[in-house]
Amino acid sequence: MNWITRILDFISPRLCVVCGRRLAPTERSLCSICMLHLPRTTYQFTPNDNPMAQLFWHLTPIERAAALIFYEPHAEIAQIVYDMKYNDRPDVGEDMGRLMANEMQIAHYFDGVDVLLPVPLSRKRMRQRGYNQSEMLAQGISDITRLPVVTKAVSRKHFVKSQTQLSRHERQENVADMFELRDDSQLRGRHILLIDDICTTGATLIACAEAIRHVEGIRISVLTFGFTKA
DSSP states (O other), rough: OOOHHHHHHSSSSOOOTTTBBBOOOOOOOOHHHHTTTOOOOGGGGGGTTSTTGGGGTTTSOOOOOOEEEETTSSSSHHHHHHHHHHSHHHHHHHHHHHHHHHHHTEEEEEEEEEEEEEEEOOOHHHHHHSHHHHHHHHHHHHHHOOOBOOOEEEEESSSOOSSTTTOOHHHHHHHHEEEOOOTTTTTOOOEEEEEEESSSSSSHHHHHHHTTSSSTOOOEEEEEEEEEOO
């Protein structure tokens, strides 16, 4: 942190997005206590067979799947996702992406991965938020791994209703054919890592994977910030 940032931090202190405690100069978005107590999944150490990976079995060919934390909508840590999605805090997404990258690298999760592909937002959501939180996560990951972020290969064809109150079957129907492959030039023959904020039933990620699965020589894996346990 440079001296200008330190002065700005003194004038307008940065606060932990979870507990509201003032952040130390070396802390980003989360204080060290909240960072320590994140409910980590450790799925990166069993990426081929864990409860998240099992969501994709027999539905779409995903090589590995993991999430950094277990996510509960009404828990204190849900404020992290709320801020990155609704409180105009793209910086939180980037910080969490860097955290994801640092912790996933320990398990060699990015070995063989060529490209980061954030799940795209609809145009309506992009106008509302001004950014795609999944792209912010991907950018944070890229800062650490140096993997390129691809944002023009896939688009979201239309806006669908919120997934929040839907059953797993309803979620899958709600997002079916929602994504469209626009340009496969950066995907052919490459191992693609789909990036999203939360995985609940896997319906959105499955729909995105289905849109690209027939690209020549493609391999697909998944990484999200949070995973909602059933």
